[in-house]
Amino acid sequence: MSENGTPHGEVVGTGSNGYGASAVRLDQGHIEGTGGLPERFENPGLPPHVARMADLDEKAAKRAEKQVATLFGLSSLATVGFIIAFFAIDKESSTYIPGIGDASLYNVVIGVLMAVALLGVGVGAVHWAKTLMPDAESVEYRHPQRAKDEDRQRVVSELTAGGDKAQLGRRPLIKYSLLGALALPPITLVVPLVAGLGPVPKDALSKTIWKKGDRLVRDPERTPIRADQVTIGSVFHVLPESIKDSEHVLEDKAKAAVLLMRLNPEDIKPKKERDWGHEGIVAYSKICTHVGCPVGLYEQQTHHLLCPCHQSTFDVTQDCKVIFGPAKRPLPQLKITVDSEGYLVADSAFREAVGPSFWERGSA
Numbered sequence: 001m002s003e004n005g006t007p008h009g010e011v012v013g014t015g016s017n018g019y020g021a022s023a024v025r026l027d028q029g030h031i032e033g034t035g036g037l038p039e040r041f042e043n044p045g046l047p048p049h050v051a052r053m054a055d056l057d058e059k060a061a062k063r064a065e066k067q068v069a070t071l072f073g074l075s076s077l078a079t080v081g082f083i084i085a086f087f088a089i090d091k092e093s094s095t096y097i098p099g100i101g102d103a104s105l106y107n108v109v110i111g112v113l114m115a116v117a118l119l120g121v122g123v124g125a126v127h128w129a130k131t132l133m134p135d136a137e138s139v140e141y142r143h144p145q146r147a148k149d150e151d152r153q154r155v156v157s158e159l160t161a162g163g164d165k166a167q168l169g170r171r172p173l174i175k176y177s178l179l180g181a182l183a184l185p186p187i188t189l190v191v192p193l194v195a196g197l198g199p200v201p202k203d204a205l206s207k208t209i210w211k212k213g214d215r216l217v218r219d220p221e222r223t224p225i226r227a228d229q230v231t232i233g234s235v236f237h238v239l240p241e242s243i244k245d246s247e248h249v250l251e252d253k254a255k256a257a258v259l260l261m262r263l264n265p266e267d268i269k270p271k272k273e274r275d276w277g278h279e280g281i282v283a284y285s286k287i288c289t290h291v292g293c294p295v296g297l298y299e300q301q302t303h304h305l306l307c308p309c310h311q312s313t314f315d316v317t318q319d320c321k322v323i324f325g326p327a328k329r330p331l332p333q334l335k336i337t338v339d340s341e342g343y344l345v346a347d348s349a350f351r352e353a354v355g356p357s358f359w360e361r362g363s364a
């Protein structure tokens with residue numbers, strides 16, 4: 001029994017207070033209900049209004065006003081400082097920041113001043129709203145959004161009458177030419193946007209400058225490589241000889257870089273890889289198929305190529321299949337042969353796009 005003489009969890013109401021269900025006391029521990037829900041909940045109303053310090057004390061209000069003005073003033077000063085720093089600080093200069101190390105002085109000053117400028121306005125506005133702006137609770141009731149039936153009917157009649165007066169029904173030529181005149185002008189906004197995206201890349205993302213007969217040259221020496229200079233276990237960073245004629249050397253180099261390795265032909269498992277090489281010498285794109293870092297490490301014993309960015313690992317004995325890491329497809333192989341003087345040359349261009357898979361397959 002509880003203090004008031006009712007058993008724990010006993011129903012003390014009768015449902016006559018508009019709830020449609022009996023009220024129960026909740027301060028008596030667990031209560032098993034009947035599973036019913038009240039038809040409506042009573043509006044709990046607003047909590048009692050609590051006056052703020054600045055509402056009661058003019059000194060506190062003045063203090064808050066000064067704090068807000070200080071924050072806004074700080075923001076203005078930081079903005080002026082930002083503009084001065086933008087032009088005055090040498091972009092090459094650096095500074096030492098404890099815990100971080102050397103950092104660009106320009107970036108640090110610009111970043112700090114921008115943060116102060118934005119935070120000053122934001123914090124000042126919040127402080128202003130919380131301390132000084134009107135603090136009265138108000139209730140705004142929702143009204144039905146739908147217009148009255150008679151208003152809706154009147155609008156329809158006026159539109160119909162307007163259309164009749166303009167003789168749109170009788171003049172289809174004007175009606176349809178007007179539709180075109182209204183529908184087409186937005187294109188004038190779309191065209192500059194699309195045209196402003198720059199030239200269409202065409203096949204620039206899927207093709208390199210490699211072509212049949214291009215000699216393989218060392219990078220950066222640009223000297224051609226004879227097949228007998230490539231011993232088992234060696235690896236060369238290679239470019240096409242035609243890079244010397246390129247108008248966009250860096251762009252072309254970034255796509256055409258190749259790694260040349262020599263393996264014991266018996267270690268190469270796929271026939272295609274052997275056929276596309278020359279006596280165990282094989283050439284593969286150096287551009288990782290994950291997100292395009294240069295593959296940077298060749299493990300001579302295991303014949304694995306490793307990309308340092310996210311550790312994708314490619315097995316050269318299996319046509320550079322991915323054996324570890326996030327890359328989704330093998331490194332593309334360059335088909336090579338030797339020319340009449342014994343120098344290694346490309347037997348064709350790359351047969352597939354080099355680099356990140358999203359260039360031509362839609363996913364990285």
Ligand code: FES
Binds near residue numbers: 290
């Ligand atoms: S770019 Fe090579 S693993 Fe990510």
